[in-house]
Amino acid sequence: MQILVTGGTGYIGSHTVVELQKRGYEVIIVDNLSNSRREIIDNIEKITGIKPVLEVFDLEDRKKTSDFFKKYPDLKGVIHFAAFKAVGESVEKPLMYYRNNLVSLINILESMQENDVENIVFSSSCTVYGQPDHLPVSETAPIKKAESPYGNTKQISEEIIQDTIKVSKINGIALRYFNPIGAHESALIGELPLGVPNNLVPFITQTAIGIRDELKIFGNDYPTPDGTPIRDYIHVVDLAEAHVIAIKRMIDGKMKNDFEVFNLGTGTGYSVLEVVKAFEKVSGVKLKYKIVGRREGDIVQVWADPTYSNKELGWKAKRNLEEMVASAWKWEKAYRSRI
Ligand code: UDP
16 A cells, blocks of 8 residues: 655654554655755664655656656555744745745645545644634634744645545545654654754753753743643654554545544643653753743644544554653654764
């Protein structure tokens, strides 16, 4: 059973490739390596014993995308990760984000239509809910006006998929991720931000290993118990497992509608300071940090209501916060010792 994973050498993509291969799927990766490394393919092979096929090109290229689908006529589905994902950068370079994230999706959908590939799982985000009116947030919560061009590309992409489904045989599942962190237990794949990390956990592990001087905590005057913002952190391997279930659900014809949306979170929120404390506990490292001003665009708190995903997908996030930060720390140390 052949599956295309776009962005399969990236953070969530690589973990999903491993889980797919473990369950017997044949994975073809398309990636332009703009934010990842080719060596990830070898590390995936070390974990699963199978080297996935990697085709390096840009999905913004209509012709190359079309040629790719013709070359692989047996594809049963697409899991589409390939996209730019830095919120701040998207504010600086909106057109680059709109072009890359939307044109690639359109090219993929056109090629799927032309080649009768009917199933697409799309990487969406809880950012579509903005600061929800009710917590925990369920899939039926209203979509709020996007805070950034990045967030807007996720909203528009979901709409593009829905509109395409209405006039084609294509089915879609949008998975709305909360905050994926952690790494595979082997420490052979993990999150590899190029340059200074934007996200909390890579910043913590890079500070602990001495690459960054100190973690800056963006505000402790929020209306939360300890004053720092709250997020629903989810282990990347739990997240990856949900993708395998989603694509199988589509291939097996088990969908309730031709477009479905699922929250991927644990249902529990943790503050920034709680994440720092969990990290210090599992690593034994005293983290240097200081409180600075709030980061623009940050919401106060969000965590998922995963009831619908748990019930419909038969999936549940299993790994706790300590396992998440411990695996991120193991990955950081292993990666630094290899380079
Ligand atoms: N955060 C922080 N310092 C950092 C990076 C993040 O205090 O260097 C906080 C940020 O304000 C937010 C939480 O950590 O409350 C998670 O941020 P991240 O960028 O990882 O994910 P987001 O929820 O913003 O997508």
